[in-house]
Amino acid sequence: MATWLLLCCLIASSLAAAAAGDGGNQVYIVYMGAVPQRASPNLLQESHLRLVSTVLKRGRRAGSVVVRQYKHGFSGFAARLSEVEAAALRRKPGVVSVFADPVYHLHTTRSWDFLQQAAVKIDAAARRRGAHKPAAAAADPSSSSPDTIIGLLDSGIWPESPSFNDAGFGPVPGRWKGVCMAGDDFNSSNCNRKLIGARYYNESDVRGPSQSGGGSPRDDVGHGTHTSSTAAGNAVAGASYYGLAAGTAKGGSASSRVAMYRVCSEEGCSGSAILAGFDDAVADGVDVLSVSLGASPYFRPDFTSDPIAIGSFHAVAKGVTVVCSAGNSGPAAATVVNAAPWILTVAATTIDRDFESDVVLGGNNSAVRGGAINFSNLDKSPKYPLIDGAAAKESSVSDAESASHCEPGTLDSGKVQGKIVLCNHSEGDTSKVVKADELQSAGAVGAIFVNDAERSVATTYLDFPVTEVTSAAAAAIHKYIASASQPVATITPTATVTEYKPAPVVAYFSSRGPSAQTGNVLKPDVAAPGVNILASWIPTSSSSLPAGQKAASQFKLVSGTSMACPHVAGAAATVKAWNPTWSPAAIRSAIMTTATQLNNDRAPMTTDSGSPATPYDYGAGQVHPTAALDPGLVYEAGEDDYLHFLCNYGYDAPKIKLIAASLPDGFACAANASAALISDLNYPSIAVSGLGGKGGSRTVTRAVTNVGAQEAATYTVAVSAPAGLNVKVTPTKLEFTKSAKKLAFQVTFSGGHDAAAKKGAMSGSITWSDGKHLVRSPFVVTS
Structure with a gap:
C-alpha cells in the first residue's frame, strides 16, 4: 500500500493544538446547537462575535480570533482561544459544548458489476424460497434521476478525470445553491453540469501558514477523486490500472451530480473544516453526503464534541442522508466509529x-x-x-x-x-x-x-x-x-x-461492532465492496510509473472502508431518486432490510479468516442496490426519535433543547430514561444488552410503514434464532390497508433452558414477507 493508505488504515486521530501567536492559544470549536428560528446568517455571525468578545482579554478582538462560523445547518464557530477563555465559554448560556479542534483521518469497475451479478443469484435463491425479485430490480439502478446530488467531505477532486465529464447532462438543478470556489490551480470553469460544486477550507487560515494543502478544491491526495468517482462517476470504458482490472469503471449513481467539500489535506481533516463542510452542504442542497473519514476508535468523543456526529445530526434533520465509513481498525471487536444512530455506517467486503x-x-x-x-x-x-x-x-x-x-x-x-x-x-x-x-x-x-x-x-x-x-x-x-x-x-x-470464490467476505481491516458508545444500536449498519476497488485517481510522477509506461494511470486500486462508504452513498442516491419523498431513515431502512448475507457460493458470508460473519462484522449484510429500490416496508425515524435517544443516552432536556431545531412545549426526557431503552429506537436492526441468563427477558417495540405499490398487503413473520435464545414476535401477522399504513409489533427476547451456557453475543434475524418482499432485520442479544 502507499504510505498515505497505511496512515489512513491506522486512523491515528489526535487533538490538534495548533499554536496561534505567542499565548499558547489553540483552535476550539464552540457548538451552539440548532439555528434559532427566524435567525438570519448575518444575525448569527454577529451573535457569535458578541459572545466570544465577552471572554477575551482587553486588546483582543473577536474578529481576529474567530476563524470559522457555522450558520446554516447549525450554530457555532471555531476560534483561537486560551484554555481559560474556552472554559469561560462553556459556562455561557446557549453553548452546548466547547472542545479542542480534533484532527481526523481518511479511512482509506468490477465492484458494481459484482453487486449486480450477486443480486441476480441471490434473487434466484430467494425465489426458490417463495419470495420474488422486486419489479424495480429489472432496471439498472445506476440510471437514476440526474437531479440527485451527492456531496463528499474528502480530500478534493481532480476535475479533469473522465469520470466527471458532463456530456449528456442537462442544466444544473435550480435548487442547487452551491458554488465552485477558485483556488490554487482551480477555477470556476473546472466545474460543469456533472461536478456542480467545489469548496475548500484552507487550513492555513486556522492553523497558520506552516500548514500545507487545503488552498484549493483540487485533490493532491487522490482519496477524494477515488471516492467521488465510486459514488457517482460516469461509465468510462477501457479503464484499468496498467492493464489490471480492465473493464468499464462507473459509479453507483452515474447520473447523479457531484459536489466536493475539501476538508482534508495530507495532514488530516480538522474538525472545524468538517463542520464547515456539513454546514455548507446543507445550505447548498445536497441529497446525500458521503464521509469516508473518522476518529480513532481509541479516541471516542462524546456526540456533542464529535464534528461528524454534530454535522450529520443536523444534516439528517434537514433531510440529507449521511453515509460514513466504519473505520479500518478491524478485526478487533468494538472498533467501529461513526456509530451515531442517525448515520448510515458502512463496513468493507471483498469482491469476486x-x-x-x-x-x-x-x-x-x-x-x-x-x-x-x-x-x-x-x-x-x-x-x-x-x-x-x-x-x-x-x-x-x-x-x-x-x-x-x-x-x-x-x-x-x-x-x-x-x-x-x-x-x-x-x-x-x-x-x-x-x-x-x-x-x-x-x-x-x-x-x-x-x-x-x-x-x-x-x-x-x-x-x-x-x-x-x-x-x-x-x-x-x-x-x-x-x-x-x-x-x-x-x-x-x-x-x-x-469470479473468484468465496466473495464477498468481510475484510480483515474493517472495524467491528459492538459500538463502545451505542451498544444498544447495532453497528455497522451494512457492508459494501471496499477491497481492491478500481476508481479514478490523480496523476502521479513519472518516477512512480511501471517500466515501459509513458503516462500515469487515470485509475487506481485502493482498499479501505473509505471505498465501501461511497458504494452505499451511490445506492442511497439511487433510492432517493426513485423515491424522492423518502426520509434519510427510510432510505437507510431500505438499504439495510434488503441486504444479503450469502456469498457467491450461496453459502453464509464469512470473514476473510474463514470464520462465520456476524452482524458485528457486516451489520445487516452486503448492500443489494436493486432490492433497496422496492423494500416493501421501512422503519421510519425522525428528529424526535433521535432526541429521545439522546435522553436515554444521558443528556438532559436543557441540552437537548439547544441541540434541536424546535421542540414541543414542555418537552422533557422520560423519568425512566436509560441506556436500556435505546433498544426501542425504531431502527431496522435490534441490539439488546444485559438480557441475563435463564429467566431473563426484554421486550422491544418496532413500527414499519408500508411503502409498497399495494396499499392492502399482509406480511407474516419468520424468526431465525440461535439455541439458547427464545424470540417471540407479537403479532405474527401485519395487515396494512389504505388507512393503516404504519403498524407496530413487539419482539420479546428471553433466555432458553441452556441460556446460562451461552456467553457473548447471540445473533439472528426477524423477516417480514408478503410473498414478494423480504424485509429482514438482524438482531444481536448479549447476556
Whole structure:
C-alpha cells in the first residue's frame, strides 16, 4: 500500500493544538446547537462575535480570533482561544459544548458489476424460497434521476478525470445553491453540469501558514477523486490500472451530480473544516453526503464534541442522508466509529476479483498461489535462488525471529543478493513496502511475504517482483527449501482473476461492532465492496510509473472502508431518486432490510479468516442496490426519535433543547430514561444488552410503514434464532390497508433452558414477507 493508505488504515486521530501567536492559544470549536428560528446568517455571525468578545482579554478582538462560523445547518464557530477563555465559554448560556479542534483521518469497475451479478443469484435463491425479485430490480439502478446530488467531505477532486465529464447532462438543478470556489490551480470553469460544486477550507487560515494543502478544491491526495468517482462517476470504458482490472469503471449513481467539500489535506481533516463542510452542504442542497473519514476508535468523543456526529445530526434533520465509513481498525471487536444512530455506517467486503501472482518452484515446476500487484520481468522459468529470511540473517544479529520477518537491518546483503527471499509478516511488523524496498536495495531479485491477515488486499509493488502467500501455501515452499540442495523459484507477474470464490467476505481491516458508545444500536449498519476497488485517481510522477509506461494511470486500486462508504452513498442516491419523498431513515431502512448475507457460493458470508460473519462484522449484510429500490416496508425515524435517544443516552432536556431545531412545549426526557431503552429506537436492526441468563427477558417495540405499490398487503413473520435464545414476535401477522399504513409489533427476547451456557453475543434475524418482499432485520442479544 502507499504510505498515505497505511496512515489512513491506522486512523491515528489526535487533538490538534495548533499554536496561534505567542499565548499558547489553540483552535476550539464552540457548538451552539440548532439555528434559532427566524435567525438570519448575518444575525448569527454577529451573535457569535458578541459572545466570544465577552471572554477575551482587553486588546483582543473577536474578529481576529474567530476563524470559522457555522450558520446554516447549525450554530457555532471555531476560534483561537486560551484554555481559560474556552472554559469561560462553556459556562455561557446557549453553548452546548466547547472542545479542542480534533484532527481526523481518511479511512482509506468490477465492484458494481459484482453487486449486480450477486443480486441476480441471490434473487434466484430467494425465489426458490417463495419470495420474488422486486419489479424495480429489472432496471439498472445506476440510471437514476440526474437531479440527485451527492456531496463528499474528502480530500478534493481532480476535475479533469473522465469520470466527471458532463456530456449528456442537462442544466444544473435550480435548487442547487452551491458554488465552485477558485483556488490554487482551480477555477470556476473546472466545474460543469456533472461536478456542480467545489469548496475548500484552507487550513492555513486556522492553523497558520506552516500548514500545507487545503488552498484549493483540487485533490493532491487522490482519496477524494477515488471516492467521488465510486459514488457517482460516469461509465468510462477501457479503464484499468496498467492493464489490471480492465473493464468499464462507473459509479453507483452515474447520473447523479457531484459536489466536493475539501476538508482534508495530507495532514488530516480538522474538525472545524468538517463542520464547515456539513454546514455548507446543507445550505447548498445536497441529497446525500458521503464521509469516508473518522476518529480513532481509541479516541471516542462524546456526540456533542464529535464534528461528524454534530454535522450529520443536523444534516439528517434537514433531510440529507449521511453515509460514513466504519473505520479500518478491524478485526478487533468494538472498533467501529461513526456509530451515531442517525448515520448510515458502512463496513468493507471483498469482491469476486483477485490479483494473482504465483510462486513457481524448481524441481517439478509446481506453482504456489499468491497475490499482489507487481509487473515482474523475471524469467518464467524457476531459476532464481530461493532463501528464507532466517537463513539470510546478518551474523551480528541475534534475533532470528526478526530476520525471518526480514525486518530492516537484520539480513546480510551478501546472502540475499540475486535471490528471492521468503519473509514472514505479522501485524506490528515494519510495513511490507518498506521491507520490499530494503530487499531491493540489498540486491534481492524478489520477495515472498507470508501473510494471512492481509492476503486479500493486493499491495502494489510495481516493478519489484513481490507476492504474498498464506501460511498454508507457504508450507509447500518451506518443504521445498528444506528438501532441495539448491532451491530455485520465480515469481509471475500479476494477472486479474474474476469470479473468484468465496466473495464477498468481510475484510480483515474493517472495524467491528459492538459500538463502545451505542451498544444498544447495532453497528455497522451494512457492508459494501471496499477491497481492491478500481476508481479514478490523480496523476502521479513519472518516477512512480511501471517500466515501459509513458503516462500515469487515470485509475487506481485502493482498499479501505473509505471505498465501501461511497458504494452505499451511490445506492442511497439511487433510492432517493426513485423515491424522492423518502426520509434519510427510510432510505437507510431500505438499504439495510434488503441486504444479503450469502456469498457467491450461496453459502453464509464469512470473514476473510474463514470464520462465520456476524452482524458485528457486516451489520445487516452486503448492500443489494436493486432490492433497496422496492423494500416493501421501512422503519421510519425522525428528529424526535433521535432526541429521545439522546435522553436515554444521558443528556438532559436543557441540552437537548439547544441541540434541536424546535421542540414541543414542555418537552422533557422520560423519568425512566436509560441506556436500556435505546433498544426501542425504531431502527431496522435490534441490539439488546444485559438480557441475563435463564429467566431473563426484554421486550422491544418496532413500527414499519408500508411503502409498497399495494396499499392492502399482509406480511407474516419468520424468526431465525440461535439455541439458547427464545424470540417471540407479537403479532405474527401485519395487515396494512389504505388507512393503516404504519403498524407496530413487539419482539420479546428471553433466555432458553441452556441460556446460562451461552456467553457473548447471540445473533439472528426477524423477516417480514408478503410473498414478494423480504424485509429482514438482524438482531444481536448479549447476556
